[in-house]
Amino acid sequence: MIDSLIDKIEALQNPTVVGLDPRLSFVPEHIKKEAYEAYGKTPKAASGAFLRFNQEIIDAVHDLVPAVKPQIAMYEQYGAEGIQAYIDTIQYAKKKGLIIIGDIKRSDIASTAEAYADGHIGEVKIEEKSYTIYQEDTITLNPYLGSDSIEPYLGHCKNYSKGLFILVKTSNPNSGEIQDLEIEGKKLYERIGKMVDTWGKDLVGERGYSAIGAVVGATHPQQAAELRRIMPKTYFLVPGYGAQGATAKDLKNYFNKDGLGAIINSSRGIIAAHQKDLYKNQYKEKEFALAARAAVLDMKEDLQQIF
Numbered sequence: 690m691i692d693s694l695i696d697k698i699e700a701l702q703n704p705t706v707v708g709l710d711p712r713l714s715f716v717p718e719h720i721k722k723e724a725y726e727a728y729g730k731t732p733k734a735a736s737g738a739f740l741r742f743n744q745e746i747i748d749a750v751h752d753l754v755p756a757v758k759p760q761i762a763m764y765e766q767y768g769a770e771g772i773q774a775y776i777d778t779i780q781y782a783k784k785k786g787l788i789i790i791g792d793i794k795r796s797d798i799a800s801t802a803e804a805y806a807d808g809h810i811g812e813v814k815i816e817e818k819s820y821t822i823y824q825e826d827t828i829t830l831n832p833y834l835g836s837d838s839i840e841p842y843l844g845h846c847k848n849y850s851k852g853l854f855i856l857v858k859t860s861n862p863n864s865g866e867i868q869d870l871e872i873e874g875k876k877l878y879e880r881i882g883k884m885v886d887t888w889g890k891d892l893v894g895e896r897g898y899s900a901i902g903a904v905v906g907a908t909h910p911q912q913a914a915e916l917r918r919i920m921p922k923t924y925f926l927v928p929g930y931g932a933q934g935a936t937a938k939d940l941k942n943y944f945n946k947d948g949l950g951a952i953i954n955s956s957r958g959i960i961a962a963h964q965k966d967l968y969k970n971q972y973k974e975k976e977f978a979l980a981a982r983a984a985v986l987d988m989k990e991d992l993q994q995i996f
Contacts, residue, residue: 690826690852691902691924692894694788695949697755703989706790706926707750707981708956709759709778711739715961717974732767736774739764742977743778746960749978751785753985756826758790758926758954779824790854790926791825796834803841810842810851827852829904829926832881833867839888843901846892852900855888857881857916860906860929878912882919889923898922898949905943907935907953914942917950925951930988931958937991948996959984 698704713721716738724741728734747757759782764775779789795805809828812819832839832855842853858868858878868878882903889899899922905913907929916925925943929935930953943951962968962984963977972980 690788690846690850691892691898691900692896693826694755694852694924694952695894695896695898697788698949698952701753701755702993703754703985704952704992705754705985705988706756706758706952706954707746707754707959707985708792708928708954709743709746709757709782709960710763710792710956711742711960712763713738715957715964716742717963717977719975733770736764736767736770739771740774740777740781742960743774744781745978746981747778747782747785747787749982750959750985751782751787753982753989754787756788756790756952757782758792758956760792760956776823783824789825789827791823791828793825794829794831794856796831796838798834799837799841802838806841806845811845811849825851827854827900827902829854829856831856832884836884836888843888843892846900850900852902854902854904854924854926855881855885857885857903858905858909858912860908860935864906864909876912879915879919882916882923885923886920889920893922896949898924902926904928907939907943910935910939910942917942917945921945923950926954927951928954928956931955937994940992941995944995953988953992955984955988959988 720738720741724734724738759775759778761775764771791809807813809823809825812821830853845851870877885903889901892900902924905916905925907927927943959981963972963980968980968983
């Protein structure tokens with residue numbers, strides 16, 4: 690997985706990942722109207738609107754970015770219909786050649802973690818038959834239950850050529866309440882970073898990077914420099930660009946000298962670009978996907994300032 694991701698980043702000269710985190714407030718009125726006319730104002734309508742919204746954005750950006758990152762909570766809140774929209778979104782994006790980062794942030798005891806691993810990056814066995822359910826290429830995990838909550842996924846990464854992005858230093862304002870706690874002279878996020886580096890040593894690809902990555906928020910550039918030293922061959926998934934205030938000038942520490950090592954996420958900055966003044970004046974609401982494409986191109990140009 691990690692080699693494929695790097696190859697796509699280099700081919701496109703773009704380390705951008707589009708966060709597919711739809712909200713009904715982002716979805717243009719004409720899409721919602723058609724969904725409501727078909728299914729009423731129901732979870733099925735909301736989920737159907739999300740899928741169409743995602744498909745049009747994927748159509749507009751799939752030739753520009755290496756990956757998309759659907760956040761499962763946005764779909765899961767609508768129940769079974771929402772989960773189906775999540776699955777259908779992944780299948781559609783894979784057909785367009787995109788790598789899928791399933792933003793699920795799971796964390797649980799070993800036996801439960803094994804079930805999550807089977808469903809999301811492995812296979813579910815029903816008697817003599819096996820099924821792949823969600824079909825993500827890599828997923829996000831919360832490590833705060835310890836190593837036994839992560840180990841079931843590591844075997845699946847090796848057996849199914851999948852990957853992980855493990856939360857280390859997140860972009861939300863209060864992350865420091867826990868992640869910055871000092872334990873024997875080291876910050877907790879530093880200790881987690883060392884654990885991620887260790888977990889990934891047996892899963893290094895041909896390009897020299899591990900399939901076990903780290904989530905490191907764009908709002909913490911100083912900490913990112915520390916973590917890059919701790920995890921020199923770990924790929925960073927970097928949220929917080931744009932909507933949370935981080936810009937390209939904040940991101941140099943996230944990359945290695947080879948120009949690799951990080952993939953930068955933007956969610957509402959791209960999928961809700963049609964609501965921003967910059968793009969609203971150029972594109973009609975029905976052209977929301979063109980606005981998303983323009984936002985990706987602007988982000989790509991911005992990120993090129995790093996190198």
